[in-house]
Amino acid sequence: MPEFLTLSEIVKKAREKLDQGAWDYLRGGADTESAVRRNREAVESWVFKPRVLNDVSSVDATTEFLGVPLRIPVVMPPIGSVQIFEEGGGASVARAAKEFGILQILSSVCWPDFETLAKEVPGPRIYQLYLVSDEAWMDDIIERCMEAGYTGFCLTADTQTYSRRERDIMKRWIPLSGRVTGGGDFSPQAKMTWDTVAHIKEKFDIPLVIKGVGVAEDARLCVEAGVDVVYVSNHGGRQLDHTRGCIDALPEVTEAVAGRVPVLVDGGFMRGADVVKAMCLGATAVGMGRFEALAMAAGGESALLKALEILEHEIKTTMALAGIDSIAGLTPDLVERQYPLRPAHVLSAFPLIEEGY
Numbered sequence: 005m006p007e008f009l010t011l012s013e014i015v016k017k018a019r020e021k022l023d024q025g026a027w028d029y030l031r032g033g034a035d036t037e038s039a040v041r042r043n044r045e046a047v048e049s050w051v052f053k054p055r056v057l058n059d060v061s062s063v064d065a066t067t068e069f070l071g072v073p074l075r076i077p078v079v080m081p082p083i084g085s086v087q088i089f090e091e092g093g094g095a096s097v098a099r100a101a102k103e104f105g106i107l108q109i110l111s112s113v114c115w116p117d118f119e120t121l122a123k124e125v126p127g128p129r130i131y132q133l134y135l136v137s138d139e140a141w142m143d144d145i146i147e148r149c150m151e152a153g154y155t156g157f158c159l160t161a162d163t164q165t166y167s168r169r170e171r172d173i174m175k176r177w178i179p180l181s182g183r184v185t186g187g188g189d190f191s192p193q194a195k196m197t198w199d200t201v202a203h204i205k206e207k208f209d210i211p212l213v214i215k216g217v218g219v220a221e222d223a224r225l226c227v228e229a230g231v232d233v234v235y236v237s238n239h240g241g242r243q244l245d246h247t248r249g250c251i252d253a254l255p256e257v258t259e260a261v262a263g264r265v266p267v268l269v270d271g272g273f274m275r276g277a278d279v280v281k282a283m284c285l286g287a288t289a290v291g292m293g294r295f296e297a298l299a300m301a302a303g304g305e306s307a308l309l310k311a312l313e314i315l316e317h318e319i320k321t322t323m324a325l326a327g328i329d330s331i332a333g334l335t336p337d338l339v340e341r342q343y344p345l346r347p348a349h350v351l352s353a354f355p356l357i358e359e360g361y
């Protein structure tokens with residue numbers, strides 16, 4: 005009997021395997037965690053308006069992002085300290101992503117480091133950096149990142165300072181990444197401006213991703229500044245609390261970007277249907293952070309691979325039942341916003357676990 009046939013089983017296994025500190029780091033957010041709940045509530049609030057009598061005997065969920073073919077419109081976002089969840093860390097994610105056929109965005113605060121990983125698991129990949137030193141330091145990293153063959157370079161803009169994550173603070177629990185960087189000196193992050201973007205665009209020929217965009221105006225400024233990918237994110241509700249659910253920011257951002265550059269989105273996406281909703285609202289691909297971390301905790305590379313296979317099945321099933329056979333056919337008229345059914349929370353995509361299955 006295969007170990008996992010549903011994503012719920014993978015989440016359940018992750019909970020069994022993690023100690024309380026790692027579990028809370030994974031699921032937790034900033035302050036009151038309202039942004040964590042809003043991400044999920046917003047995703048659950050979009051519902052389908054399906055079409056019938058279209059031939060969906062063959063559903064194609066493949067797409068392309070920055071010239072890289074994606075088997076499903078999903079990327080694995082940066083997860084700091086991912087080695088807490090499984091010892092292979094970023095390398096296990098890289099192997100699963102490569103074998104399945106999607107793109108990984110590697111965090112600068114996880115193991116192995118980006119150059120070691122590029123040698124261990126060659127292939128298309130984006131590198132995400134937190135600025136913890138000056139511009140010369142950043143330039144050196146970007147150069148090395150290009151030499152190591154990275155597909156793109158990502159700056160996370162929503163981490164001007166490290167937020168207050170009370171689950172961790174109240175246990176005096178510090179993530180490994182914080183221990184590595186001496187408690188996390190994010191002060192250079194607070195100094196990042198549009199000049200930083202202009203500097204990178206002027207000096208380097210590597211696609212630049214800005215992660216953490218939340219409003220149309222910043223998306224427009226990104227495009228005008230030559231940013232190559234606009235990444236809508238509130239860091240999974242782990243940075244500024246009391247933000248909108250990210251899927252609710254997507255329509256205004258895709259309208260502002262108007263197809264000029266790809267748009268990534270993350271925040272609360274846990275299931276195949278969630279991914280399809282974001283694609284209807286104009287995303288190029290969807291990041292799934294806690295999905296990635298949960299699968300890693302459940303069983304590393306093999307569990308993540310299995311989770312992606314189940315996710316693909318969910319995506320294709322949803323598309324067929326919505327009457328659409330290709331990613332290009334997913335359009336805004338297929339969804340509308342409805343009142344939420346119940347208060348959402350970080351794992352409310354898995355109601356059967358709550359019921360005790």
Ligand SMILES: Cc1cc2nc3c(=O)[nH]c(=O)nc-3n(C[C@H](O)[C@H](O)[C@H](O)COP(=O)(O)O)c2cc1C
Pocket residue numbers: 029030031043081082083084085111112113132160215237238239240241242270271272273291292293294295297
């Ligand atoms: C445990 C954990 C660690 C994270 N570490 C990083 C990081 O190092 N860099 C970053 O840009 N975002 C980081 N994020 C945010 C994710 O990249 C992503 O934006 C977020 O998880 C999306 O929300 P979701 O978890 O609801 O899918 C982290 C998220 C989690 C859950």
